[in-house]
Amino acid sequence: MRTVNFYRLPNGQSPVEVFLDSLTGKQAQKVSWVLQLIEELDVVPIQYFKKLVDSENIWEVRIQFGNDIFRLLGFFESGVLLILTNGFTKKKQKTPPQEIELAVTRKNDYLKRRKKS
Secondary structure (H helix, E strand, C coil), rough: CCCCCCCCCCCCCCCCHHHHHHHCCCHHHHHHHHHHHHHHHCCCCCCCCECCCCCCCCCEEEEEECCCCEEEEEEEECCCEEEEEEEEECCCCCHHHHHHHHHHHHHHHEEEEEEEE
């Protein structure tokens, strides 16, 4: 079993929550369903969840709803806690490098703040 949490900025705001709030009800429902799969299944099908290559251990939650493709990026802490850092609508085949960089930056920020507390 895994647990999914959302990264929070130092001001307490969650970029993933902001992204999810921008989706329609049905889109958000599909995202929620995929996150539930990730929490409950021991082996999650690659169509929903995979590790990105050459990305400092960044994982990608993959959601398709009709013609819309959404991605949530994050990382594991302690092997079972998935921290999601950012979400976006995917327009091209390849995950945008700036989104991966943002996920890595937020991962490093999270881990640095975790050490201090």
